[in-house]
Amino acid sequence: MKRLIAGLGTLLLLVGMAKGELRIFNWSDYIPEEVLVEFERRYDVRIIYDTFEAPEAMMAKLQAGGAREYDLVVPPDYYVAEMARAGLIQPLDHDRIPNLKNLYPEFQNPDYDPGNRYSVPYQWGTTGIAYRASEVKQPVDSWGVFFDPAQYQGPFLLLDEMRETIGAALKYLGYSLNDTDPAHLEEAKQLLIDAKRRGLGFAGSVEGRSRLLAGDAVVVHNYSGDIFQIQEEDDDIVYVIPKEGGTIWMDAVAMPAGAPHPDLAYAFLNFILEPEIAAAISNYNYYASPVQAAEPYLDPELLNDPAVYPPPEVRAKLEFIRDAGAALPLFDRIWTEVKAR
Template identity: 50%
Template sequence: MKRIAVFLMAWLALGLAQKGELRLFIWSEYIDPAILQAFTQKYGYRVRMDLYESNEEMIAKLQAGGVSQYDIIVPSDFYVPSIIRLGLVQPLNHAKIPNLKNLDDKFKNPPFDPGNRYSAAYQWGTTGLIFRKDKVAKPDSWAVLFKDPKAPFILMDSPREMLGNALRYLGYSVNTKNPKEVQAAGQLLLQAKKSRYFLGFEGGVGGKNRVVAGAATYAVVYNGDAVKAADENPGKVEFTLPKEGATLWVDSLMIPAKAPNPEAAHLFINFILDGKVGAQLSNFNRYATPNRAALPYIRPEDRKNPAIYPSPEVMKRSEFILDLGKDNRIYDEVWTAVKSR
């Protein structure tokens, strides 16, 4: 019997190997490892994961050959149209993703990808401030960075999100096409850079990690990263959305144009869009779910947490970042000037 058991284990292992890999290219700290294990157990595909800290880094890797190396990418909404125009992704086969029906109506047929032809929403959230609550009072405005900083701070290394929050502070739309308004936001960031308290730009979880470590007092970060950090460091850090409002974003699952395993990619997207898996994802990430079927399984305390699900008043003051087509160059030019000076 022992020999039979050993044979069966070897046969099962061989079967897993023959299924091959799903190659996932994703933001760091952005998926519960248990979800990947469950996917492997259910479908037999091992998951190999590479990480990035910014949309720009991800796109550069795709253009340098990654388009044929990865099966799944997770870009932000305002980059999706450019990724499609560049031919870096392939259309989704909706017949292989029946769980697309689980998406909440506001994430179906999004303006950046009509009909969800290329993308399926993964998580959504905000950018705001993480701060050391054991050192400073809770800030209510972006002024702690842009007007008269008095403590070490880090800015987010993401052009549309960082310029967008500066625009909100100035009272402008994060999607303005007025060059003078974008330039004014750029001047605000340059002024912040000149402060003796400015510690640099950080992408992904970098700013959050430096605040947790005590190296910085404030950082512009994604809300889920900050909420997790607050739970892990009670009494030390907290997250807030300034009164002027902030940028909103949706990250989506997409399949690169020359993905080595598109069959596994479709299975993975459908798996993530399962109601219980979607809830497990958000309960781990501490971001809001775009999955209507997941909501009943979200932790009640998270459903009530305004840092994860902002109030209607905060949502009115905040904006989703839009792709601006040819007018994206205004932001690119201003951001280049900010980073190079």
């Protein structure tokens, strides 16, 4: 399924002769190298590409000076408003990103960033449960596989991401994953502490999928595309969205407030919204594209997979994580206490 742009793999960049530099801060294993090479070739530029495993690490790096070091960063949707309030990212000039017209209408004015004032949609997906079908004793269809000892199926890993993992506990309890009621968050905290004691702890998405693939874990909490990638290597691995519902999310590309190379940053934002480029990214990482014009270039298996593009009845149970606003310190405290126990 990993079809890339025809011919890109043969392109070579003479890095020493590049006339510019673009610095990107993104999640691990989230863009094909051939796409980066094509941008380097087209604009005679060298890309410096750094990665992170959790948004908290990304935020800390920007606050420590990365907002003047990087030209582009890829935060989760619910971080965009927080980063804008903190002055870490800058408003975008849409006149310099004409390919915004290629987006699906629903992504041209998202709740997390009305009018895409600060960000450009990059990839979207869901967060759910992956497991080894040959190792489980009963059907896996609930967050209870982590939180109910009676549903234990084998060694498990929870995702090392604060809002996602607290949100999973809230969903299992019957609450919104955006619930800020202190009593409900205390319930979620206790569920997570108990799960941590029974399981293998927490892992980033790349570590989690690797340990599932290696057989160290039987069940993991992870992002959809990360699991779809390893299904290509092992068809014993299954991904499900729990019956209680879960997270639908959008990762977006934003420009840090002190971006040293804004012209190249704008060029890259427009570049990733080109239909063939957007399709190449999704065909590589198995996430859904927000670029409607990319549909003719997407692998049909990907485009028609209900696990990638969930049907309406499943979408109805999914929630975007919203900016926690004034409740963020409460989430931080809960998460700190979970990790410390």
